[in-house]
Amino acid sequence: MSDRLPGFSTLAVHAGAQPDPTTGARATPIYQTTSFVFNDADHAASLFGLQAFGNIYTRIGNPTNAVLEERVAALEGGTAALAVASGHAAQVVVLQQLLQPGDEFIAARKLYGGSINQFTHAFKSFGWNVVWADPDDVASFERAVTPRTKAIFIESIANPAGSITDIEAISTVARKAGVPLIVDNTLASPYLIRPIDHGADIVVHSLTKFLGGHGNSLGGIIVDAGTFDWSTGGKYPMLSEPRPEYHGIRLQETFGNFAFAIACRVLGLRDLGPALSPFNAFMILTGIETLPLRMQKHCDNAKAVAEFLAGHPAVASVSYAGLPSDKYHQLARKYAPKGAGAVFTFSLKGGYDAGVSLVSKLQLFSHLANVGDTRSLVIHPASTTHSQLDDDAKIKSGAGPDVVRLSVGIEDKEDLIADLEQALGA
Numbered sequence: 001m002s003d004r005l006p007g008f009s010t011l012a013v014h015a016g017a018q019p020d021p022t023t024g025a026r027a028t029p030i031y032q033t034t035s036f037v038f039n040d041a042d043h044a045a046s047l048f049g050l051q052a053f054g055n056i057y058t059r060i061g062n063p064t065n066a067v068l069e070e071r072v073a074a075l076e077g078g079t080a081a082l083a084v085a086s087g088h089a090a091q092v093v094v095l096q097q098l099l100q101p102g103d104e105f106i107a108a109r110k111l112y113g114g115s116i117n118q119f120t121h122a123f124k125s126f127g128w129n130v131v132w133a134d135p136d137d138v139a140s141f142e143r144a145v146t147p148r149t150k151a152i153f154i155e156s157i158a159n160p161a162g163s164i165t166d167i168e169a170i171s172t173v174a175r176k177a178g179v180p181l182i183v184d185n186t187l188a189s190p191y192l193i194r195p196i197d198h199g200a201d202i203v204v205h206s207l208t209k210f211l212g213g214h215g216n217s218l219g220g221i222i223v224d225a226g227t228f229d230w231s232t233g234g235k236y237p238m239l240s241e242p243r244p245e246y247h248g249i250r251l252q253e254t255f256g257n258f259a260f261a262i263a264c265r266v267l268g269l270r271d272l273g274p275a276l277s278p279f280n281a282f283m284i285l286t287g288i289e290t291l292p293l294r295m296q297k298h299c300d301n302a303k304a305v306a307e308f309l310a311g312h313p314a315v316a317s318v319s320y321a322g323l324p325s326d327k328y329h330q331l332a333r334k335y336a337p338k339g340a341g342a343v344f345t346f347s348l349k350g351g352y353d354a355g356v357s358l359v360s361k362l363q364l365f366s367h368l369a370n371v372g373d374t375r376s377l378v379i380h381p382a383s384t385t386h387s388q389l390d391d392d393a394k395i396k397s398g399a400g401p402d403v404v405r406l407s408v409g410i411e412d413k414e415d416l417i418a419d420l421e422q423a424l425g426a
Contacts, residue, residue: 008075008191009292016070017285030282031063050246050254050266060270064278068285072211072221075190075288076203079226080261082269083219083281087186087206088118089274090220091153094182094202096272097238097263098150101127105151106144108135108165109396110158113385115184116393119153138169145177150235152179156195156335157187159371160381160405161319161398162344164331171199178235180228186210187343187371191295192336201228202260207284209372210342213294217283219276222264226257239263294374294410299339301376301416302408308417309346314354314424316402320344342408343371345381345398352401355380359404361423364415371407376416379405 006014017028036055038044046052055061065083073081084090099105107119109132119130133140135154152174154165167183174181180201185193189210195203205211207219230239230252239259242248246266251259269275299322306320321332322340332340348354358380359367365378369385379385381399394400408416 011071011074012291013289015074016067028064028067028282028285030278031058032278033062034058050249050262058278059273059275060265062276062278062281064285065276065281068207068219068276068281068288069221071285071288072190072205072207073223075194075291076185076223077190077194077196077225078203078223078261080258081221081223082261082264083207083221083276084269085220085274085276086218087184087204087208087220088114089272090204090206090222091115091118091184093264093268093272093274094204094222095123095128095151096126096268097260098180098236099126099128100237102129102148103127103150104129104131104146104148105153106131106133106141106149107152108133108154108158108170110135110161110163110165110398111153111155111184112159112186113381113387113389113399117388135163135165135170138166138173141170141173142176145173145179149177149179151182152177153182153184155184155187156193157321157341157343158398159187159343160345160385160403162187162321162328162341163319163398164321164328164335164340166331167193167195167198167200167335174201175199178232187341188336189291189295191292192299192338192341196223196225196227198335201225206372208370210295210298211288211291211372212284213287213291213372213374214283215370215373215375217280217287219280219284220274222261224258224261224264226260228260230259238267243267295342296339297410298342298408301410301413302342302344302406303339304413305406305408305416305420306344306346308420312421312424314349316347316349318344318346319398320346343405344408345403345405347400347402348404350402352382355402355404356383358423361426362419363422364411364419365406371405373407374410376409376411377407381405 069081182202183195183200203223303322310318321328
């Protein structure tokens with residue numbers, strides 16, 4: 001190839017992959033093995049001591065997973081990545097490197113319900129404390145900063161409402177506070193938004209969603225932007241202090257702009273163990289090859305469906321940033337000019353009961369707890385994904401009792417609209 005930088009679609013197909021050197025296989029093989037043979041005792045020692053890169057044990061790394069990691073890092077514009085078992089696992093591994101017991105992180109209030117639950121309840125047992133801020137009020141993030149703050153966490157496109165977060169503005173707050181900005185880019189995918197271009201230091205995904213795209217494989221990934229100085233102020237000892245497990249190596253000093261990805265692998269994944277199956281990595285890699293085609297179709301369909309719902313008499317309101325009337329439309333034009341994503345919510349005039357009734361009457365839309373599938377999906381968040389929240393928290397997170405969430409697939413838009421029309425009419 002020439003010196004020209006490959007485009008996004010080319011990277012989606014080729015980044016990280018080469019024909020198998022032994023067999024010539026063009027598709028990345030599934031290295032379905034637990035462990036790998038060492039050349040000799042010195043080779044083994046160098047791998048275990050972080051003096052050489054290579055394969056030891058699939059819990060720590062695997063050649064199939066490595067292709068996936070390199071591909072997503074290339075698509076996001078990061079320096080390195082680490083694939084793990086799920087999006088939730090990615091969040092645990094990331095924050096384990098940053099927080100000590102008693103530390104705090106600030107999170108946008110508009111998040112996936114499972115993340116709200118994880119941050120509020122599960123992380124308490126680690127002594128990690130979440131402080132909530134309003135993504136529509138950037139100053140609320142600044143007010144939430146304390147000496148114990150170690151990170152800020154947001155979603156680029158918030159689940160379930162599909163609202164767009166002002167990444168650059170919140171990045172400015174993170175820089176001032178001297179902490180990294182973590183962006184969950186699951187709903188946007190790097191095809192629509194690349195958070196690193198707007199000031200993110202760490203990007204996480206649920207690979208289960210749009211990157212995999214077919215609803216068949218769980219996975220998560222962490223992308224290191226290589227932009228944060230982990231030695232600043234001694235805030236991040238996991239990266240800046242000598243690691244006794246590795247004979248006193250300082251990860252920041254040794255690995256530079258991909259030190260965070262290394263820490264997640266050799267301190268987080270190694271000890272916590274949420275390894276991604278090589279088979280799932282293979283399935284997700286295959287999905288990524290068509291990511292640009294799928295995401296554009298998702299967005300085009302979602303806009304058509306949102307426009308239909310906005311004009312339906314049974315619908316009270318539609319929250320989709322692709323509509324010119326939406327409060328997030330200007331942010332969508334800035335951050336996601338190719339489309340505002342495929343996940344959004346709408347409110348029904350009949351309230352909670354109407355939402356529950358609608359999902360039971362839809363035929364083409366599948367009623368299930370997932371997004372980012374080729375198939376169109378529907379759920380009533382207040383009775384499912386956000387049911388653990390009280391009513392006030394549901395409303396603040398965009399999952400009020402009258403709200404229905406759609407994840408619009410790649411079917412013919414006319415069929416999707418017809419299904420919604422019959423269900424709303426019924």
